[in-house]
Amino acid sequence: TRRVRTRDLMAAKERGERWPMLTSYDQYTASIFDQAGVPVLLVGDSAANNVFGYETTLPITADELLPLVRAVVRATRQALVVGDLPFGSYEEGPAQALRTAVRFMKEGGCHAVKLEGGRRNAAQIAAIVGAGIPVMAHIGFTPQSEHTLGGYRVQGRGDTADEVLADARAVAEAGAFAVVLEMVPGEVAKRITHELPIPTVGIGAGPDTDAQVLVWQDMAGLRTGKAPRFVKRYADLAGALTDATRRFADEVRGGEFPAAEHTF
Ligand code: KIV
Numbered sequence: 471t472r473r474v475r476t477r478d479l480m481a482a483k484e485r486g487e488r489w490p491m492l493t494s495y496d497q498y499t500a501s502i503f504d505q506a507g508v509p510v511l512l513v514g515d516s517a518a519n520n521v522f523g524y525e526t527t528l529p530i531t532a533d534e535l536l537p538l539v540r541a542v543v544r545a546t547r548q549a550l551v552v553g554d555l556p557f558g559s560y561e562e563g564p565a566q567a568l569r570t571a572v573r574f575m576k577e578g579g580c581h582a583v584k585l586e587g588g589r590r591n592a593a594q595i596a597a598i599v600g601a602g603i604p605v606m607a608h609i610g611f612t613p614q615s616e617h618t619l620g621g622y623r624v625q626g627r628g629d630t631a632d633e634v635l636a637d638a639r640a641v642a643e644a645g646a647f648a649v650v651l652e653m654v655p656g657e658v659a660k661r662i663t664h665e666l667p668i669p670t671v672g673i674g675a676g677p678d679t680d681a682q683v684l685v686w687q688d689m690a691g692l693r694t695g696k697a698p699r700f701v702k703r704y705a706d707l708a709g710a711l712t713d714a715t716r717r718f719a720d721e722v723r724g725g726e727f728p729a730a731e732h733t734f
């Protein structure tokens with residue numbers, strides 16, 4: 471077995487094979503997802519919410535994210551690991567973007583980087599790709615610009631479909647190897663997927679994209695409470711962990727743990 475390459479994902483699109491992607495931020499989940507055959511893992515800036523407890527993705531820094539990138543890379547053998555460039559680390563221009571991307575490759579050891587924005591960041595994508603670093607783009611709803619977009623809202627409804635389409639074309643032309651489509655109408659995602667030569671990765675973008683991504687804590691039900699409509703929970707990790715924790719606590723309080731077999 472060897473690492474998945476960007477050209478494998480391109481070939482999958484040509485064969486009409488869909489693939490899954492998950493976020494991961496630590497060695498245990500990375501190793502489980504890798505061995506379960508998930509070909510692409512994203513160390514998302516969603517670690518801001520899902521690891522560090524920030525309200526939005528805006529505060530997380532490269533210094534916070536890079537150790538998580540390293541952990542995921544170290545724990546995997548097959549998955550292509552994508553490091554997500556944090557807000558503020560690439561918007562100033564191609565030079566800043568390239569500098570951050572190089573940090574992610576050298577210090578994080580990941581195999582590709584991701585950044586948000588279509589036409590407005592096409593020059594950044596081109597500069598990074600020009601340095602030999604694969605870039606995954608991210609358009610539609612882009613959480614780092616939620617204050618401009620007016621909160622968590624579907625992008626590309628009605629007349630604005632052309633805007634998302636123009637962003638999709640721009641990132642493909644700039645050399646991105648794949649593009650995340652977040653919260654766009656299914657019909658718009660379908661059209662982009664047919665038109666673009668590169669794989670599309672949907673999240674809240676319907677069933678017709680080449681790939682699907684979810685935040686792992688959403689997929690596995692570790693995060694509780696109201697989830698966005700596009701989330702499907704495949705397990706109840708929060709419930710399982712709560713049960714285990716209660717039993718451990720009860721057994722400690724009751725003197726049942728540790729038993730003789732746990733004792734030297
Ligand atoms: O940071 C993240 O988790 C993401 C995915 C949802 C695409 O950008």
Ligand code: NA
Nearest residue numbers: 514515516554
């Ligand atoms: Na992200």
